[in-house]
Amino acid sequence: MITVRKAQDRGQANFGWLDSHHTFSFGSYYDPRHMGFSALRVINDDVVKPGAGFDTHGHKDMEIISYVLEGSIEHKDSEGNIQTLPAGEFQLMSAGRGIYHSEYNASARHDLRFLQIWIQPNVFGNKPGYQQKDFGKQNGLTPIATPNGEKGTLQIKQDASLYQLILQPGQQIDFEVTNGRNIYLHQVSGKLTVGNTELEAGDGAKVEQQTKVSMANDKQEPVTALLFDLP
Template identity: 65%
Template sequence: MINLRHASERGIANFGWLDSKHSFSFGSYYDPQHMGFSALRVINDDSVAPGAGFATHGHRDMEIISYVLKGSISHKDSEGNIEVLPAGEFQLMSAGSGISHSEYNASATEPLKFLQIWIQPNTLDNVPEYQQKNFGQQVGLTTIATPTGENGTLQLKQNATLSQLILAPQSEITYKIADNRKVYVHQVSGELCIEDKQLKIGDGAKLTDMTTVTFVNPSDTRSTALIFNLP
């Protein structure tokens, strides 16, 4: 079964310096039909004005992934990590027993656009951890995060996998889904067809009770999506 939600149906929060689109309930946006999907709790599509950002604030017991689409993030946290995340970079911050951090647009002149993703961990009170990596733009499926951190992936504290899917124009790929697993697809750029459903930028799709799915790029431009394989 494929449950498609269009980008235009997402929650909206606009504070001037921040324009955010929420795939799931977050902050002042509440929709009991969209509280998350399995362990996936948040996908916020954030656009941040030059020089602006999120002042120091705390998190606990959450796996927080940032994926920079345009510009760069200036990150600082209570564990002593001071980093800049350029476009194309993935960051995983395991909040564990508690961590404070700030995130700012590193540029005083250029906008920042990134995805903020929260995944609920399957163990609590872990030691906070920080990971950051660029996985490139290789065509096909690239595994970004796994429970074990195998093959240089980021290590998630959850029985979940995050992959980056890049399809060349007029191409397709078959994806197998194990029994009792769920898959969530977030379209980052371009277009993607899943059976009779067409995803465009910002669209999301919940896949349940499926064992095999074919992702098709029907367009003349590249297609990029994030694929969450969930318990």
């Protein structure tokens, strides 16, 4: 079963310096029908004005992934990490027993756009951690985060995996689903055909009770999406 969440149906918060679209309930946006999916709790599509950003604030016991689509993030946290996260890179911050951080648009001229993703962990109270990596733009499914950090992936504290999907025009791929697992797709750019369903940029899809997910690019532009393999 595939259940689509259209981009235009997401929640929205606009504070002037920040324009954010929420796939799931977040902040002042609340919808009891959209509280998350399995361990996936937040997907926020954030656009931050030049020079603006999130002042220092805290998190606890949450796996927080940032994926930069345009621009770059200036990151600073209470564990001593001071990093720049450019477009195309992934960051995984394990909040553990508690961490404080700030995130700013590194540019004084151009907007920053990034996806902020929260995944609930399956272990709690650990020492906070920080990971960052560029996984390139290879066609097909590229593993980004896995429970064991295998093959150079980011290690996430949950029985969940995140993949980057890139398909060129005419390409297709199948993802085999382990019995009982849940799949969530978030469309980043282009149009992706999932079974008999078409996803556009910003759309999401829950895939439940299926043994395989068939994905194809039937259009003339490349496709980028994120695939979450969840408990």
